[in-house]
Amino acid sequence: MTQTISKPISFDEFVAWYPENASCKYELHNGRIVEMPLGTGTHSNITGFIALKLGVQIDRYELPYSIPGDCLLKPLDDESGYQPDVIVLNKGELSKEPRWQKESVIMQGSSVRLVVEVVSTNWQNDYLKKAGDYELMGIPEYWIVDYLGLGGRRFIGDPKSPTLSVYQMVDGEYEVMQFRGDDQVESLAFPELQLTAKQIFDN
Template sequence: MIQAIPKLVTFDEFIAWYPEHSECRYELHDGAIVTMPKPTGQHSRVAGFLALKLGMEIERLQLPYFIPKECVLKMPNESGYEPDVIVLDENAIANEPRWERESVITKGSSVRLVIEVVSTNWSDDYALKVEEYEALSIPEYWIADYRGLGGKRYIGTPKKPTFSVYQLIDGEYRVRQFRGSDRIESPAFPELDLTLDRILRLGR
């Protein structure tokens, strides 16, 4: 269950408040500090596997990208999100005023890809974050719904595990969805060899 701390704060207050070495993750939603659900073992495994696959592509192709262990995305409003996986552009980080001191990203141009692995708070991933990542002009956003938890309006009926890739085109997201043995197509990583079936086999 997601729990909100009953006091509205600014983004700067949130960053100053954020406890070091906390067992929980926190996000700021329109000024409200929200305690995020602790990821399950499978959730963590999927996020780690995706980060590993992308890291291998970055290394293989010698791309100027990196995947930080921790990172907070500052939204245009008083919100801040900590994605499950984020790929940053090494060449753009020099223009980020808060990166070195706080691991905060303020510009969508610094981001190549954001990934959210769906859990019980699926509406945040499919509605809230799609809108806000689009507003920040993040070029690519993946939603890894490996349990098929999302609403029917987002993944159809009957609900099935679905991998959604949102691409920013002319300032708006367009989504493509992949299931089963479909090869997941990524504009940022066009040679990536990955299917949802392979993700679902993790831990079996």
């Protein structure tokens, strides 16, 4: 990742700075603008596959959700802003989001049904920073798709292997379930989903 500005800035400054029609994505990490590299072919395929499978569920069961093309997620602190690989929004809550229509900014966990992050080389952000921020926001479900098994052993075990970690909110805290190989993925947001970890990783 390449940092583009050296001095710490706030979330509002980041939104104002964000280039229109940018050719790549940026996030704000602890007050620093970070350029997000383009995903590899496999990373991109997995992201698209998940969005497709979830979109089919939304359509088939007429769920009140949407998957936006672009979305900036603001955690509770004022020094971060994330662009998840896939985010599923609760359409009924978007009217309570004051910055959604003009800036595609989501500030309330109640507006989010599911966040998906596909792990790249900087896996610590997904397992440590983002998991903590999404939990504090009250986002009910968060997937970490670690298709290369890059995460620390304390997160995915030893020996490391491709792992899908599904964090679900229980009494205000995340509990995690992990899926590998032919394990059937379990999702609160999409209870009818028929998908194995291997089907996701094989893209």
